[in-house]
Each structure stands twice: as C-alpha cells, then as structure tokens.
Amino acid sequence: MVNVFAVPVFFIVFRESLETAIIASILLSFLKQTFDTPDSDRSAYVRLRRHVWLGLITGFIIVLAIGGGMIGAFYRLGVNAWANTEDLWEGIFCMIASVIITIMGAAILRVSKLQAKWQKKITLALQAKRSETTFGQKLEKYSLFILPFITILREGLEAVIFVGGVGLSYPASAFPVPVITGILAGAAIGFILYKGGNAFHLQIFLIVSTGFLYLVAAGLFSRGVWLIENYKYVKLVGGDVGETGVGAGSYDIRNSVWHVNCCSPEYNGGGGWGIFNALFGWQNSATYGSVISYNIYWIVVIAYFLFMYFREKKEFDASTRSDSDLEAENGKGVVGAGKVPGHTGVEVDEKSN
Amino acid sequence: MKPFVAASLFSLLPAVLSKTVTYDFNVTYTEANPDGQFSRRVIGINGQWPIPTIDVDKGDRLIIHLHNSLGDVETSLHFHGLYQNGTAYMDGPAAVTQCPLGPGQSMTYDFTVDQPGTYWYHSHVKGQYPDGIRAPFIVRDPKGPYAGKYDEEVVISLSDWYHQENPVLFSRFLSIANPTGAEPVPDSALMNETQGLQFNVKPGKTYMVRMVNMAAFAAQYFWIEGHKMNIIEVDGIYTEPAEADMIYITAAQRYSFLLTTRDDADANFVMVGSMDEDLFDTVPDGLNPNVTGYLVYDAAKPMPEPAEIDAFEPFDDFALVPLDGEDLFENPTYTFSLEVMMDNLNDGGNYAFFNGITYVAPKVPTLYTALSAGNVTMNPTIYGRDTNPHVFKHHDVVELVVNNNDPGKHPFHLHGHAFQLAYRSDEDAGLYNASDSSIEFAKKPMRRDTALIKPGGNMVLRFRADNPGVWLFHCHIEWHIQSGLVATFIEAPDVLQTAQKIPQDHLDVCMGQNLATVGNAAANDKNFLDLTGQNLSVPPIPAGFTARGIVALVFSIIAAFLGLAVITLYGSQEIKQKRT
Numbered sequence: 001m002v003n004v005f006a007v008p009v010f011f012i013v014f015r016e017s018l019e020t021a022i023i024a025s026i027l028l029s030f031l032k033q034t035f036d037t038p039d040s041d042r043s044a045y046v047r048l049r050r051h052v053w054l055g056l057i058t059g060f061i062i063v064l065a066i067g068g069g070m071i072g073a074f075y076r077l078g079v080n081a082w083a084n085t086e087d088l089w090e091g092i093f094c095m096i097a098s099v100i101i102t103i104m105g106a107a108i109l110r111v112s113k114l115q116a117k118w119q120k121k122i123t124l125a126l127q128a129k130r131s132e133t134t135f136g137q138k139l140e141k142y143s144l145f146i147l148p149f150i151t152i153l154r155e156g157l158e159a160v161i162f163v164g165g166v167g168l169s170y171p172a173s174a175f176p177v178p179v180i181t182g183i184l185a186g187a188a189i190g191f192i193l194y195k196g197g198n199a200f201h202l203q204i205f206l207i208v209s210t211g212f213l214y215l216v217a218a219g220l221f222s223r224g225v226w227l228i229e230n231y232k233y234v235k236l237v238g239g240d241v242g243e244t245g246v247g248a249g250s251y252d253i254r255n256s257v258w259h260v261n262c263c264s265p266e267y268n269g270g271g272g273w274g275i276f277n278a279l280f281g282w283q284n285s286a287t288y289g290s291v292i293s294y295n296i297y298w299i300v301v302i303a304y305f306l307f308m309y310f311r312e313k314k315e316f317d318a319s320t321r322s323d324s325d326l327e328a329e330n331g332k333g334v335v336g337a338g339k340v341p342g343h344t345g346v347e348v349d350e351k352s353n
Numbered sequence: 354m355k356p357f358v359a360a361s362l363f364s365l366l367p368a369v370l371s372k373t374v375t376y377d378f379n380v381t382y383t384e385a386n387p388d389g390q391f392s393r394r395v396i397g398i399n400g401q402w403p404i405p406t407i408d409v410d411k412g413d414r415l416i417i418h419l420h421n422s423l424g425d426v427e428t429s430l431h432f433h434g435l436y437q438n439g440t441a442y443m444d445g446p447a448a449v450t451q452c453p454l455g456p457g458q459s460m461t462y463d464f465t466v467d468q469p470g471t472y473w474y475h476s477h478v479k480g481q482y483p484d485g486i487r488a489p490f491i492v493r494d495p496k497g498p499y500a501g502k503y504d505e506e507v508v509i510s511l512s513d514w515y516h517q518e519n520p521v522l523f524s525r526f527l528s529i530a531n532p533t534g535a536e537p538v539p540d541s542a543l544m545n546e547t548q549g550l551q552f553n554v555k556p557g558k559t560y561m562v563r564m565v566n567m568a569a570f571a572a573q574y575f576w577i578e579g580h581k582m583n584i585i586e587v588d589g590i591y592t593e594p595a596e597a598d599m600i601y602i603t604a605a606q607r608y609s610f611l612l613t614t615r616d617d618a619d620a621n622f623v624m625v626g627s628m629d630e631d632l633f634d635t636v637p638d639g640l641n642p643n644v645t646g647y648l649v650y651d652a653a654k655p656m657p658e659p660a661e662i663d664a665f666e667p668f669d670d671f672a673l674v675p676l677d678g679e680d681l682f683e684n685p686t687y688t689f690s691l692e693v694m695m696d697n698l699n700d701g702g703n704y705a706f707f708n709g710i711t712y713v714a715p716k717v718p719t720l721y722t723a724l725s726a727g728n729v730t731m732n733p734t735i736y737g738r739d740t741n742p743h744v745f746k747h748h749d750v751v752e753l754v755v756n757n758n759d760p761g762k763h764p765f766h767l768h769g770h771a772f773q774l775a776y777r778s779d780e781d782a783g784l785y786n787a788s789d790s791s792i793e794f795a796k797k798p799m800r801r802d803t804a805l806i807k808p809g810g811n812m813v814l815r816f817r818a819d820n821p822g823v824w825l826f827h828c829h830i831e832w833h834i835q836s837g838l839v840a841t842f843i844e845a846p847d848v849l850q851t852a853q854k855i856p857q858d859h860l861d862v863c864m865g866q867n868l869a870t871v872g873n874a875a876a877n878d879k880n881f882l883d884l885t886g887q888n889l890s891v892p893p894i895p896a897g898f899t900a901r902g903i904v905a906l907v908f909s910i911i912a913a914f915l916g917l918a919v920i921t922l923y924g925s926q927e928i929k930q931k932r933t
Contacts, residue, residue: 109920109923109924109927110924110927203924203925203927206924207920207921207924207925210920210924211917211920211921214916214917214920215913215917218913218916236529236530237530237531237532237533238530247697248532248696248697248894249532249533249534249697249701249703250532252529252701253529253697253699253700253701253894254529254701257901257902257905258897258898258899258901258902258903258905258906259894259897259902260896260897260898261896261897280913286902286905286906291905291908291909294909294912295908295909295912298912298913298915298916299912301916301919301920302912302915302916302919305919305920305922305923306919306923308923309919309922309923309926312926313926316926
C-alpha cells in the first residue's frame with residue numbers, strides 16, 4: 001500500500017487544499033452576504049461568483065500543469081542523482097517532511113485561526129483596492145478573479161514543492177492517489193466550513209486527523225534518523241544488506257534497541273508493516289537513534305502545544321474580558337457563532353467605508 | 354636448503370631400505386611477488402619462498418627442527434593427510450595436539466612416514482598458511498602398484514593468492530562490517546606458486562603428475578588441452594585408473610594422474626587452473642580467475658593461449674574406486690551428524706557452526722587434556738563446550754553424517770584418517786534421511802581425507818577408529834576455520850594414555866609461554882569436570898525484545914499518547930472558545 005499511497009503527500013495536499021478552500025469559502029460567503037441581498041443586484045453577485053470560480057479553476061489547472069511537470073522532472077533527476085545514496089537522501093527527506101508536516105499541522109488544528117487570518121488579509125486586499133482608485137476600475141473589477149487565482153497558485157506551488165521534497169523517497173506510483181484524495185478532503189472540509197456545518201464535529205475530525213498527522217510526522221522523523229544510520233551501516237558493510245533478509249546481519253547490533261526477525265517495513269516492500277511504519281513509525285529493528293529521536297520529537301511537540309495552549313488561553317481570557325466590556329457597550333456579540341468567525345470584521349469594514 | 358639424508362645402517366639390505374630425512378626449518382618473513390602484480394611480505398622458510406617441498410620415500414623417518422623467527426606471531430606445522438598413527442602429538446594443529454610455537458621458540462617433529470602418496474604441509478595456526486607457509490609433501494612409493502607405469506614424477510601445486518596479509522583480511526572478514534560472512538576473494542590463482550609455469554615434457558612418455566591444491570579458499574577446475582588425465586591416486590589412496598578431461602580440486606585435495614604425452618613435438622599445450630567463482634560472494638572487476646601453465650614439447654614453439662570453454666564438466670570423484678578394493682564399513686557403532694550453518698553472534702561477526710557450536714580453542718591442547726584426564730578421559734565434557742568434542746572408543750566404526758544447511762560448497766577435512774565417502778547427495782537435497790530407501794551407499798567407497806559437500810546437500814562418511822589421537826574435522830576453507838567450522842574428534846583416549854607420551858620439547862613450548870600442559874579445557878587439573886573459566890564463543894544475539902527494547906517501546910508509546918493528549922487539549926480549546 002505504501003507504494004500507491006504516500007501518507008505525507010496526502011497530508012501536504014490536504015493541508016494546502018484546505019487553505020485554498022478556506023479562502024474560497026471566505027470569498028464566496030463574503031459575496032453572498034454583500035451582494036446576494038434582496039435589495040442588491042443579483043446579476044453582479046452571479047458575475048462576481050463566477051470570477052471566484054474561474055480564478056480557482058484556472059489557477060488549479062495551471063498548478064496541475066506546472067506541478068506535474070516539476071514533480072516529473074524532480075523525480076527523474078532525483079532518481080538518477082541519488083540512486084546510490086538512496087538511504088541517506090531518503091532519511092534526509094523524511095526528516096524534512098517531518099518538519100514540514102509539524103509546522104503545517106498546527107494550522108489545521110486551529111482552522112478558525114486560519115480562517116481569521118485569511119479574513120483579515122482578504123479584507124485588507126479588498127479595502128486596498130477600493131481606496132486606490134488610481135489602479136483603475138478594471139483591477140477592482142477582476143480582483144475577485146485575481147485573488148483566488150493567486151491564492152491557488154501560491155498554495156498549489158507550495159504543495160508541489162513540498163510534495164516534491166517529501167515524496168522523492170516514494171515511487172512515482174505512490175503520488176496520484178494521495179494527491180487526489182488530499183484535494184478532495186481539503187475541498188470537503190472547505191465546503192463544510194462554507195456551509196457552516198457542525199463546528200463541534202468538524203473540530204473533532206480535525207483533532208483526530210491532526211493526531212494522525214503528528215503520529216506520521218513522529219514516525220517520519222524517527223525513520224529519517226533510522227535511514228541515515230542504516231546508510232552508515234550499509235556503507236560500512238559495503239554490500240547488499242538486504243541479502244541477509246531480516247535476520248542477523250541485516251542490522252547494526254551495536255545500535256540495536258530491539259530487533260525482531262520479522263515484520264520489517266523495508267524487506268520485500270514491507271507489506272502491512274510498511275503501512276504500520278508509514279502511520280506510526282514502526283521499526284522491527286529499532287536503534288538508539290530511532291527510539292531517542294521519536295521520543296524527542298514528541299517532547300518538542302508536547303512542549304510547543306502546551307506553550308501555545310497556555311499562551312492562547314491567556315490571550316483568550318484577556319480578550320474575553322475586553323470583549324465582555326465591548327459587549328456591555330455595544331450590546332452585541334462580536335465573535336460569530338461558529339459560522340464564519342471574524343466575518344463581522346468585513347461588515348465593520350463595509351460600514352466604516 | 355637441501356635435506357640432510359642419512360643412509361641407515363642397513364641400507365644395503367633392500368628389505369629395510371629406509372632412511373632418515375632431516376630438515377632445519379627457520380620460519381621467517383620474506384618478500385615475494387608471485388603473480389607479478391604486487392610485492393608483499395610472505396612467510397617463508399630459511400629466508401626462501403616458496404618453501405621447500407618435502408620429499409621422502411615410504412618408510413622414511415622424517416625429522417624437522419622448526420624454529421619460529423617470525424618475531425610477532427606463533428606458528429606450527431601440520432602434515433596434511435598423514436595419519437600419524439602412534440605419533441598423534443606430531444599432527445601439528447595448535448591448541449589441539451601441541452601448543453602454538455611462540456616467537457623465538459623451537460621444536461622438533463619426528464615421525465616415520467609409512468604411507469605413500471601426495472600430501473602437503475602447512476602451518477596450523479589460525480589463518481597463517483595463506484600467507485605462504487605451505488608446500489607439497491611427497492611420499493614416493495618405488496614399489497607401489499603403479500611403479501613402472503610412468504617414466505617420471507612431477508609435482509604441480511595449485512593455490513590462490515591474496516595481496517593482503519591474512520590478519521588484515523581476517524579483521525574485516527569476521528566483523529560487524531561483514532554480516533553476510535563474505536569471504537575475501539583471492540587476487541590471483543597460482544600454479545607451483547607462480548604463473549606461466551613451463552613443464553618440459555618429451556613426446557611419447559608417461560608422467561605421474563602429483564597435484565595439490567594448497568589454496569586458502571578457492572577450489573580450481575584443472576584441465577590440459579589436448580590431453581587426458583588418468584587418475585590413480587586421491588589424497589594418498591591409490592584408485593583404479595579413471596580417465597578424466599577435467600578435474601575439480603578443492604582446497605587441500607590432491608590428485609595424482611598419469612599423463613601420456615603425444616607422439617610428436619609439433620606444438621605446446623596449455624594447462625589451465627580456473628578458480629571456482631561460485632565460491633565467491635562477488636567477483637571483483639578485473640579478477641583473473643585463471644592460472645595457466647604450459648606443457649612444453651618444444652621451447653622454440655609459441656606458448657598457446659587457452660581456448661574458451663563452454664562449461665565446466667569435471668570428473669566426479671565419487672565414482673572413484675580404491676585400488677585395494679576395501680568394502681564399505683558395515684554396522685557403524687558410533688553414528689552422529691554435524692549440521693553446518695552460518696550465523697551472526699553478538700559482536701556482529703558471521704560465524705560458522707557445527708550443531709550450533711562455533712569452535713573456540715581450549716586453554717589446554719585437547720590431546721594434553723586427554724592424556725592427563727585419567728579415568729574421565731572418555732567424558733566429552735572435559736574437552737570444553739566449544740571445542741565441539743566427540744569421543745570414540747577404540748575400533749568404533751564411525752558414521753558421520755554432514756548436513757550442509759549453508760548455500761556454499763565446503764571441502765571437509767578429517768585429520769588422522771582417510772574416510773570412506775559412502776554417500777554424497779546432490780545440491781539442495783536437504784537433510785540426510787537414513788530411512789530413505791532410494792539412497793544407495795557406494796559398495797567400495799572412494800576414500801580420501803578431504804571431500805566436497807555440495808550446497809544445501811549432505812554426505813555420509815565412515816571410518817574405523819583405529820588411530821588413537823585427537824583429530825580435527827573441519828572445513829578447509831581457511832576463512833571457515835577461522836570462523837569456527839571445526840569439530841574435535843577424540844579417538845580412544847584411554848588407549849592413548851597407555852601408548853603415547855608427549856616429547857619434552859613439545860611440553861617446553863607450552864612452559865615457555867606459561868601455558869598449561871595438563872588439565873581440562875579450562876586448565877583445571879584438580880577437578881576435570883569443573884569447566885569454570887573455559888574459553889567460550891561470543892554469545893548469540895539476543896532475540897526480539899530484551900528489557901531494553903521493552904522499556905524503549907513502552908516509553909515511545911507513552912510519548913505518543915501524551916503527545917496526542919496535548920494535541921487534543923490544544924485542539925479542543927478551539928471548541929471551548931467558540932462556545933463562549
């Protein structure tokens with residue numbers, strides 16, 4: 001299964017698609033709330049909505065074209081250049097992938113933060129265009145095309161680069177399925193957000209998928225260390241370590257923490273143990289390096305999230321205090337009830353204009 | 354150096370025509386470049402390399418005064434194929450029948466050679482003979498069954514050659530860096546320790562060619578273009594004549610064959626020795642597995658290039674019949690099997706095992722233990738766990754089954770005997786099954802002292818325990834001796850105690866190095882059954898999860914769960930905050 005489904009590729013594509021979907025959903029709901037009102041021009045709404053979709057679709061097609069070409073070239077180059085030092089490069093790519101996933105993962109968990117971020121950016125962008133009339137009417141006219149177009153190009157190319165970097169350690173056959181499913185999953189979440197689905201269930205889903213994401217990343221980090229160690233061992237042995245199968249001689253006993261003569265995620269393609277390795281970092285032959293790096297990874301992640309938890313808790317407590325002051329003044333809630341938080345900000349901007 | 358030959362007092366009487374041949378051997382380092390590719394330090398004798406061929410007649414007494422001038426390593430001499438019946442202490446393997454001869458020490462080998470044939474001698478200290486201390490040992494038989502059937506005798510040795518010294522190669526071979534146990538591949542093949550050997554022959558003559566493979570590792574295919582070989586002896590046993598176009602000669606084996614030259618001297622012919630590359634884990638680029646020599650009828654004519662051959666189709670030595678027609682020994686009284694396998698031990702090295710035991714030398718030479726053990730001498734325990742001891746009673750008919758669980762070829766050699774090769778399976782036949790009625794033993798089995806077992810196959814050897822002594826049984830690939838493919842056969846030690854006595858100069862070798870000459874394998878001479886402190890092999894690799902592994906796995910799982918808990922905590926903050 002590892003040969004047809006590269007787990008890190010899935011998560012990267014999912015993450016980038018989700019971000020794009022959020023932007024699209026924010027734009028679309030903005031249009032809906034601004035132009036799809038009984039007293040507004042319905043045809044303008046349809047036209048602008050078409051702009052958004054056109055931007056998304058043309059951007060997507062361009063990304064697919066560029067991405068396909070880039071990964072193809074990258075892959076061919078990589079296979080030629082790194083064939084002899086495969087373990088070393090695979091190890092390095094695993095660690096890079098782990099770091100990328102770790103950094104991106106937190107954002108998925110705080111989807112509302114992501115939404116809020118884009119809310120702000122989009123608002124600023126729209127505002128800027130409105131104020132700078134010197135840019136002409138045309139730019140404003142097509143801003144709802146350009147914004148999603150640029151966004152999807154940016155996110156898409158980011159995904160291509162990450163996928164290229166992470167995915168080099170996988171065979172070409174491992175790309176299509178995770179890419180497609182990643183896009184579909186990202187789009188589905190975006191749609192749920194747009195529709196204002198059950199925020200609680202969505203958050204549960206995001207927690208679970210983020211948990212998986214970090215399990216994968218921890219496994220990748222450990223696997224990266226393992227592969228680099230294995231590279232050194234293969235170099236020392238100077239021959240084909242695979243010849244020894246999974247038994248004695250297939251691993252460096254000096255670094256061994258445990259070793260079972262079965263269940264190898266490497267030997268003969270790994271089979272089910274390969275999946276176990278991709279999801280949880282399983283090794284039948286654990287080394288000091290792989291075990292310690294796995295634990296260190298988790299310690300760092302735990303420390304980071306605890307830090308974030310307490311910082312945001314403090315911020316939130318502070319803001320709710322000031323919010324409640326505001327609330328007392330305005331007599332109205334500021335934070336939206338889960339639908340599109342921060343949406344009110346746009347309305348405020350509208351009013352202030 | 355010429356042997357000093359003392360004609361015996363009764364030399365005029367043909368019936369007791371025997372002489373004493375004396376050699377003074379001073380083992381020294383010297384330089385040599387036998388393949389013309391690389392000059393290296395070699396172990397020679399009296400400053401010479403190749404070392405002298407020992408040449409005696411049947412019945413001669415041989416005296417060798419051996420002095421070790423190597424300065425840094427021990428040595429010993431083993432006379433490969435000689436039964437040493439009555440002089441077991443002259444066999445030569447260090448820690449088995451003597452202490453290793455330390456730097457600066459001297460000792461004397463003194464025994465009567467009462468068996469004709471083609472033999473060789475070499476150091477029997479781990480891994481030493483590939484560095485040069487090896488040469489043919491010829492026992493001529495002027496009254497033998499083939500006397501008069503040939504005009505001249507010649508000796509041709511085959512061997513393999515390394516550019517690196519054995520200790521250097523060995524330190525990598527048996528280490529974590531070589532988990533598959535890939536044996537170092539020789540750099541060249543040699544014929545009479547050189548290449549391009551010219552063997553001058555006359556037309557219309559018959560030569561008895563005595564061929565010895567003195568290799569550390571490589572078996573060789575050997576053929577002579579335009580000539581047939583008529584095999585008459587293997588490993589000191591005369592056989593019914595058998596015609597062969599090509600022979601396969603493993604490390605330590607010997608063949609004598611009659612070679613009848615052509616009637617004209619129109620051309621010269623090439624002799625080819627070709628190392629069996631199946632033995633090599635990988636064949637290095639640029640390796641020439643062949644060594645060529647020439648049957649020179651006319652030195653003025655060109656030396657031909659060898660022709661390409663399509664396939665190696667050597668003579669099967671199992672088909673040979675001993676000339677004395679000795680029948681298969683029936684009704685064995687001591688039957689056992691040795692299971693050959695390779696595995697890695699806890700230092701990462703790939704060791705070789707018989708029945709799960711990889712040989713480790715005892716603290717006291719096994720022969721000395723047998724002689725000093727009194728009435729517990731028949732108890733295998735006293736010889737140490739890792740010498741892999743098997744004790745036979747006097748006149749036992751021994752049946753030894755060897756099962757090769759390894760995908761490699763192994764030439765197994767037994768000291769002190771020529772065994773009957775009752776049966777040898779095809780490749781990958783698996784374990785020997787005594788109840789398989791399709792297996793037929795040879796009626797008059799070929800006897801020799803070194804026999805090839807096929808990859809994944811088995812063989813059945815029989816011999817009579819009529820030679821009290823301590824005899825090693827081992828693979829004669831020197832790398833495998835060093836990785837432990839050795840068992841110790843202790844034959845009639847009770848008889849040995851009454852019949853044989855160790856020469857004082859042999860005991861002095863031990864004393865000079867503070868090595869014990871009495872006691873069990875652990876050098877305990879008070880209680881022979883207490884083996885505390887015996888030399889043991891590196892322990893096996895611990896299997897699966899040890900305490901360390903379990904702790905590591907549990908910690909990793911806890912870390913992952915804690916991490917997931919914190920992620921959930923952080924993620925659910927969002928829900929909480931949305932709700933407020």
